[in-house]
Amino acid sequence: MSWLRRSWPVVAVMLATVALGYPVALLFGLPLARQRMHDLSNWVTATVSAAPVAVVPNGSNGSLTFDHAPAHGVLVRNGAPVAARYRMSGSTVSLETPLARPAVRLGAALEGPLDPSGLLYRLPPGADAQTPLYVGGKLLRAGADAAIERADGRATTFTFHAASGPVAVGDRVLVAGRDYRAKGDTVTFTQPPDFNVDVRRITGAYAVLDPAKGIIALAHPSAAPPRVGQDEVRLAERLTGAVDGRNRTFAFAHAPVVETDSARQVYVDGRPLSSTPQRPKERVDGKRTRFTFTSTSGLVTVDGTLMTPGSQYTRDGPVVTFSAPPRRNAEVRQYRDYLVSNVHKGTILLAAAPKPGSVVWAAHYSYYARPECGTTVMQCFYSMPQHPVPFPNWIAAQVIPYFTQYPITDPRNIVRGVLYTTAGTVSALLLGAAFGVLLAVLFVFLRPLEQALLPWVIASQTVPIIALVPVLLLILGNFGITVQTSLIPTALIGAYIAFFPVTVGTVTGLRSVDPLALDLMKSYAANPFQVFVKVRFPAAVPFLFTSLKLGTAAALVGALVAETESNNRSGLGYDIIGQVQAGNVSDLWILLLISAALGIGLVALIGLVQRFSAPWDRP
């Protein structure tokens, strides 16, 4: 009962410390989570493409249906707006004047099926992955989901975002049951897929397996082969902005747009616009002001800042002359037709204002849809792969698996590591204590030696002896002594660190003799040895044990550092450095707790030895 009363404050403070781990984890983790959420490079991108007609219409008038409806739509055909009057409601377009040609012309049928599964077809020449495919007058929607894992040639189990759909490896569609077994989003193959091959799941009506060979796979067998659509009408997104002959800024419907999107296609009426940055032919050396580009017009930027013609530069065909030389290695770029002026608002700036009545539209562009980690900061926090400070319960959940992940016979087992480090620490401590006591005895008997050496022994304490560990290990390695074969380096390094407190403590202890006792021994005509054994040594014991406790902590640090610096594959220090490199935070915390427990345990062990070996000195 009294034990409980004495220890409950300790327990309470420990619990409070653990509880403090939660706000601390949030304090360190939330800024990172917020950063993760706001960093556009961690966002999932989505693409907006001009949609082909979903259902082949009967005539060239009436209404057309599409898969999706942009906010501001424009009917286009072959890269130019369609000259027809129409009204849009949702994804349906009602034609008020008939189209000049049918909305889509069904071309050649695809070659196939190529294999017994009846799913593989080959696209005809001239068709590519963007060509619309129709079966029975209905548009097929492409869709595939790549496996989360990479095929390394050995793994047979793969995970997908999608939980259903046929599985394709490379340009083959596998047979369920024979080639693989699927269980929800996990697929186990009977044969491991080849190295670096694409492992996909078909989520749409078909998927393009090999764009170079034009191999596609349908999700379900089809009675009639798919046919390609040609000369088709598409519903594209019109960029918003006043087309008054002066305005040059237009906005996409979705933002933020991906600035470095080479597939982006923006048109003014039938003219495709280029936003490829052109580099000058000359080096930007900080002195030159004239630069030559490939196009004779466009927008000029220096380090991402738009330059105004006239005041900041003048143009003579492809040659641009700046009024002030750009700094050395500045990024001087020219964009022929437009550049993305504001990523977050999704606006572009055209080099020339479009004429009144023209249409600015996008056939294809990508934008950042949402953060990959989640929509709230807490979601992003929970989904972080490594937390700077994990929640205490996450660490606690890892403790048992950490101890049991390797069997006790495995050298990687943590208990073996702890025992190895303990052996190293204890041998270091014994060596250091023996040397320290010897030095102390020498100092006490040879006072001049102490006068000459003790200042330097004390000064040597300020030398970060730990820093010598790599050197010492290398030197010992040159003599054939490595940590692999013996504990000697660990013991030497730990001893070097541990001897100092022992020496200082023992000298103080041997000197702390009661002068009366010395006088008494003198009157008994005791020789120096007897004085030492009967008076000095017992007096030094409490000091010796206090300094041994200090020395234990030092020896443990020495042993751990020796293990981290050596190429040995055992010991707690090796585990620590391994986890530093692997970066598993929970395991690092467990190792911290283990090493703390080891340090506290060893010091407690010294206290126990003290109780039994020197019963006259009860602390």
Place this chain on the structure above:
Amino acid sequence: MTASVRRVLVGTRNRRPTWPAVAGLVLALVGGFGPLTAGGPDTLTRLGAWPVIVWLVAVALAFDGRLSTTSALAPVALFGAFLSLLGQRALAGPGAWGYWAGFWGFVLASLVALGRVSLTLLGPQAPLSQKRLQRILPVAMVPLVVLLLWEGLVVGYRVPIGIFPRVSDIFTALITSWPVLLQDSYVTFVKEVLLGFAVGLATGYLAGVAVASSGFLRRGFLPLATAFGAVPIVGLAPVLGRAFGVDWQSKAAVVVIVTFFPVVLNTVQGLTRVDSLQLELLHAYAATPWQVFRALRFPNSLPFVFNALKISAVLSIVSVIVAEFLIPGPPNGLGQRISLSAHRGAFDLVFAAILVSSVISMLLYGSIMLIERLTTSWHPSSRGA
């Protein structure tokens, strides 16, 4: 024991040259005629008259027993040893018996001279200068002898620089890499140690005040804080590196923790171990707790806090270097320099960085002692010292 050693080194009468010093010098003299390397020239032919002059001076000094002349023997013998080193530096191949005899002879002579200086019995009437000489000379000569032994052994055995550097290599590296080391010291010392030290001291003292004023915390927190002293920094540093990033902040956090716990423990001791009589006096004056703190507890805690600071000053430099080993970040800081240089075999730079860090450590320790002496000069512990 001291007496028997004194009998050998100093002799029964103080004014008598004794055989150890002469033996060392004779050994050195014989070595002067021997080859420096196998088949190489001897010291005398290589360095000309210098060894002879040094030897003559040393022998002359050895035959005079006075303290002042004996003390001059040690530097002269050291100088001789350095001369034989100079003769060796440019030669190829390990040293032959001539080199070793000269080297060990001079080392032995200087050690004996040092022993004689420190063992000579000075009467109460001896001049102050002699007493001071007896106290200072051995202490000052010890590092020189150690460095000489180091240099002589490494040079004599032709140890390659990639295994163990010579002392002279270290000083060369110190001079040539001075700007780099200065930058590293700035990162390690100012950014990491000083900042961490200040934060650790401030938070530690505040925590100490809180713990001292609450019996609950004293019972619950103190055992944990004591146990924390046994937590190896090797386990702690990687965890802090994860939390604070790999740059200097995580190393400063290591220093904060290393400083925090000793300061807390000592502050609690200093605040609570007050003279009960003084406490009663203040109580009789109806002093408020704040007044008790200002007039009694705070001044009483200062020596304890300085004690903690002295412990953690040394500990924090070592811990920062270990932390820099374990949290590889941007390649600056003395610990990183040591670790990187050791891995590419540049041990001269390793030792130069170690030298710089120990000088910093000593300066930190010394300045804390200075501040302690200035602020707590009234305390018995400084008055007694």
